[in-house]
Amino acid sequence: MDLVGINDFHGRISADRSSAGAAVLAGAVDELRAENENTLFVSAGDNIGASTFASASQDDEPTIAALGAGGLDVSAVGNHEFDKGFADLAGRVIDSYADSTGENGADFALGANVYEKGTKTPALQEYAIREVSGVSVGFIGTVTEDMPSLVSPAGIADLDFGSELEAANRVAAQLSDGDEANGEADVVVLLTHNGSAGDQCADIAAEDSTYGKLIREASDEIDAIFSGHTHQSYDCDIADRPVIQSHQYGTTLGKVSLQVDPETGEVTEAGTERIALAAEGADGEWAGNFEANAQVAEIVSNAEAEAEVVGSVKIGAISEDILRGGEEPGSDRGVESTLGNTVADIHLWATSNDDFAGEPAEIAFMNPGGLRADLLYGEDGTVSYKDAAEVQPFANTLITFNLTGAQIREALEQQWQPAGSERSKLHLGISEGLSYTYVEEAAQGEHIKDITFNGEPLDEEATFRVAANAFLATGGDNFIAFADGTDHADSGQIDLDATVNYFKAHDVVEPAPLGRAVLLEEEEPTQSPVPSDDPTEDPTEPTASPEPSEDATDEPTGEPTSSPEPTGDASESPDASDEPKKDSPDQNTDDLADTGFNASWIGIIAGVVVLAGIALILVRRFGNKAGR
Known part of the structure; x- marks a missing residue:
């Protein structure tokens, strides 16, 4: 059997360069069905929502009609199916799918990990069964657990979104337990509206994410995985099963081919490919790679005409x-x-x-x-x-x-x-x-x-x-x-x-x-405070470094000397001079009152301290400047 799938179609019903449009998409499915009658057409979600104007202007009804007429068999629910709220999805959207396909409309919004608030009661249908030449195929749908952050919370206030892995494995076990009363399937396929942000199989297989865990730890009962949501294009073999995502907007059809033993229902061989639906010619023009489906083409044409009436009105410049x-x-x-x-x-x-x-x-x-x-x-x-x-x-x-x-x-x-x-x-x-x-x-x-x-x-x-x-x-x-x-x-x-x-x-x-x-470009480095020009600033405050910077001598500070001149080395203190060491302030305390500041050794020492402090300030200033 061949399973052909899309994801993140987003109402791209009209042809636009690499997006082939709904009519060519349906035509491709027609051709593949003609080659192998055991072909099913599936989607990993986001069929509608964030759509182009031809569909969005009519509440995506043209997209639902086009996919239904094009033979869509089943679909997972995507986050954008909830754009107008759960009530709209559970009512209008599902009813429209039923009208366009003649099938149970709930088969096109499968969500096994979507529950009624505060319970484990499914809010959407969890799986759908299709028969292919006597082989039953069960499709399980799940949607990314990031749902609460992806749509308006008011529209999903009555829902919980649980683990995809738990839900997929739970339903896979149910479909494989031999109890006809709760559904049985020979082949089980997971349709997940979740995916990798990259397109390299080795990286995808090893990635540390809920999606990476899902594709690695999904039950052995699951024979293939169609993914979506991240708008990537890849087909890989991970954990001994095909894992595929088909890009976006109807540019690509993903194909998973399964050889199944009809007696045992076991998959004996699997293969994957991605089929481009449109190609760019040498003249830069794009054209579909398949003949358009006439019925779908008419649906699209009518939708475009209706949209043009409203959409052509100029609103500004x-x-x-x-x-x-x-x-x-x-x-x-x-x-x-x-x-x-x-x-x-x-x-x-x-x-x-x-x-x-x-x-x-x-x-x-x-x-x-x-x-x-x-x-x-x-x-x-x-x-x-x-x-x-x-x-x-x-x-x-x-x-x-x-x-x-x-x-x-x-x-x-x-x-x-x-x-x-x-x-x-x-x-x-x-x-x-x-x-x-x-x-x-x-x-x-x-x-x-x-x-x-x-x-x-x-x-x-x-x-x-x-x-x-x-x-x-x-x-x-x-x-x-x-x-x-x-x-x-x-x-x-x-x-x-x-x-x-x-x-x-x-x-x-x-x-x-x-x-x-x-x-x-980078965080500003923390710098030592630059002293102000205020001469009253404490000259004994510690400097950022006891050594001058490498190019401090390029500044107009002169060579360091042992004398207490303003051009001295910033590492010098008043004690570095030989002159003030000859006598201490204690030797002159008796003379202070009589001799005054200018006539006493203590005055000389004080003068030296002031000069040394000025030197310290200057060197700190120029040294800091040079080191920035």
Whole structure:
């Protein structure tokens, strides 16, 4: 049998360069089924959500219809299936799959590690069975345990997300225990919406992560693993079974071929490959590698036509490209971007302009993962409704809330993600007026240095009104400091509406500048205090070093001598001179009252002390300068 799979399709129903589109994807499945009737089409999740406008503008119904018509057999649930909340997934989404496939709609949102809050009661269907020439194949679905930080917490408030490994092994044992009453399968396949951040098999097999543990320690009853979530492309043999991920957006179809003994149900041989669905020609144009499925092509065409009606409306203009982070825009969520800062400015404006009825915000933040497309100048800078929608496709509500300056520092520190997270850093877009310096390679909690607001040091005792989308405001992406804020209030605006209104209020939108976050190459070394010019400063204060620096002689301090002159060696003290050693202050105590300062040995000694102190100050100053 051949199992062919996708992951992280994200509603890419239209062909776009390496993304072949839903019609070519379905055509590829048709061709492979024609070659081998024992072929099943599967997905490792994120079929919908964060979609392009043709699908997103219609609540991803075109994607569900296209995948159903294209013969999708089963799917794991992904984090983006929860974008509109669990109620939407369990109702509308699953019902739509049932309508489009004629199968049980729950087979397209498998989640064995998703439980009702506070219980081990499954909230989603755990597995699905398909028959292939008399061989039963059981598919178990799991989703990353990072779920609470990946979607708006309000939408999953009634759910718990448990261990993928425990759930996969528990269900695999159930499907292999010989009890027909609880489901039986000859072949067991895991569809996990989780994956590796890399694409090298040796590294994947050894990685220290929940995914690495899952693929190494999954039950021997599991014969193959399809993965997703990290948008990588790899096919490996790990723990004597195929492990595959098929890139993203319908660029690639992953294929796992299994030779199965029909008498015993044992897999005797396995192979993998990744099949590119589109190719770039010599002229730079992309074309599908398979003939399009006509029924799916019609679904896509209708969706595109419907989207064009709404999407073609001009909402404003930009002066130049406004881009996400990375050498290839969007490739690096760990760096500052003009788009992140611009969207933060938009959210601040939307929650502080004269038409805003609530308490106005002073600072706004934007998460990089919420930016799914760039704003490109094109021919004349026109920005359409479709363009704006594709930048922020999640329809997040803007929330305002209170944070102290200390909590703002904490939130900025949380850009460096907890150990074991998918990405080590997520760089927040920040609104105009807020800026900070940071050290990249610092201990956890010590990255952020100076923070300023409107040109002044941020008062960490003061309280500020902050704006962010609902995802961030409720602690998404591990930004717990935002959830700890107080007086959270719904602004009554979704991010797309805020963007449209911002463009209408500005003739031309310019990209927000970079540099609101300033990288310090390394932490400044701790230096000995430099003495002031105040002659009353204590000249006997210890110096940073008893030796002059190597190039101290280059300074205008002269050669060290034994005399108590101001040019003397910094290591000399008043006791270093022969002159004051001849007599001690005790020898002249009887003469003090009569002779005065200028006529007594004690006066001479005091003068020497003063001169030596001046010498000490000068040498410390110039010595420190030379050593910086």
